[in-house]
Amino acid sequence: DAGVIQSPRHEVTEMGQEVTLRCKPISGHDYLFWYRQTMMRGLELLIYFNNNVPIDDSGMPEDRFSAKMPNASFSTLKIQPSEPRDSAVYFCASSFGTSYEQYFGPGTRLTVT
Amino acid sequence: GQNIDQPTEMTATEGAIVQINCTYQTSGFNGLFWYQQHAGEAPTFLSYNVLDGLEEKGRFSSFLSRSKGYSYLLLKELQMKDSASYLCAPTTDSWGKFQFGAGTQVVVTP
Numbered sequence: 262d263a264g265v266i267q268s269p270r271h272e273v274t275e276m277g278q279e280v281t282l283r284c285k286p287i288s289g290h291d292y293l294f295w296y297r298q299t300m301m302r303g304l305e306l307l308i309y310f311n312n313n314v315p316i317d318d319s320g321m322p323e324d325r326f327s328a329k330m331p332n333a334s335f336s337t338l339k340i341q342p343s344e345p346r347d348s349a350v351y352f353c354a355s356s357f358g359t360s361y362e363q364y365f366g367p368g369t370r371l372t373v374t
Numbered sequence: 375g376q377n378i379d380q381p382t383e384m385t386a387t388e389g390a391i392v393q394i395n396c397t398y399q400t401s402g403f404n405g406l407f408w409y410q411q412h413a414g415e416a417p418t419f420l421s422y423n424v425l426d427g428l429e430e431k432g433r434f435s436s437f438l439s440r441s442k443g444y445s446y447l448l449l450k451e452l453q454m455k456d457s458a459s460y461l462c463a464p465t466t467d468s469w470g471k472f473q474f475g476a477g478t479q480v481v482v483t484p
Contacts, residue, residue, distance in 0.1 A: 304417070304461065304474040317471055352416055362407070362419030 265366035267353050273372045279341040282369045285334055286355030294363060295328055295338050296352040304352075310336065343373045378475035380462050385481045386452055394447045394478045396462030404465040407472060408436050408447045412458045420447070420460075449480070457482045 266285040274280055286293050294309040308318040313330045321328070325344070330336040340347055350370050354363040377399040386392040398406070405424040409417040423429055423438035423445060435448040445464075449456055459477040466473050 303476045306471065306473065309471065317467075362422065365416035365418070368416055 265353055265355055265364050267351075267366035267369050269369060270367060271370045271372075273374065274343055275374055276344055277342045278373075279339065280343045280347075280371060280373075282338040282351050282353075282371070284336045284338070284353030284366060286336070286353070287364055288334065290355035290357050290364075291333075292356045292358065292363075293330060293336050294354040294356075295336070296354065296365075297349045298352060298368075299349045307338070340371075343371075345373045347371060348373050378462060378464065378473060380460075380475045380478045382476070383479040383481065385483060387483050388452055388454060390452050392449045392452060392480060394449070394460050394462075394480070396445045396447070396464075396475060398443050398445070398462070398464040398475075400443075400464050400466045400473070402465070402467040403440065403443075406436075406438055406445050406465070407463040408434075408445075409461040409463060409474070410458050411461060411477065417461060452482050454482050454484070456480060 268283045291312050295307040296304050297307055298304045307320045308328045309316055310330045326340055328338045350368045352365050352368045354365045356363040380396040384392055405422055407422050408420040410420050411417040420434055421429055421436040423436050426438055426440055428435055428437045433450045438445045447460055459479050461477045462475040463472045
């Protein structure tokens, strides 16, 4: 298996622009997680899905952030409008059940200028 | 809210043993994960403890005491490649959602 795939790997955008991050989980996994990692705040869970349904989005910072999972093999995290404080590495991870290890994608490094 | 406490940094020499402690207070606990993260890379799974006691996996072992809200990760026969951040992550609800600690940076010296 190719593992969790994320795109793009790097994104540089200007404040106010819309940013869309993409994730393809490992085939057969029923949980998908979106994380954000910064030096100041560490690794934070933003939202997670079970069988394509959002279970907990309490970690989403504000209404500028939204996430969707239209099918079992694809998810997006959108930031609109983006701000410099959104600069971080965004990881997507998937797992089979919650009592099993999560496999992380390589991350998207977002820089908002 | 959740509270996870682990040391910021630990230094040890090659071949030595290091124990990384983690204490936590969560509103709903099912188990605790340990992840390793090398600089610039994604976290990778090391262990998952559900029951009290020690789980051993080669050079790495993880211990859990549910009543004490305490876990440790033991790294034996340290190698240079073990230099990384180690993240403690207790679950926080019945769905299995979990929260990562800030991580312990382990520096292995020759």
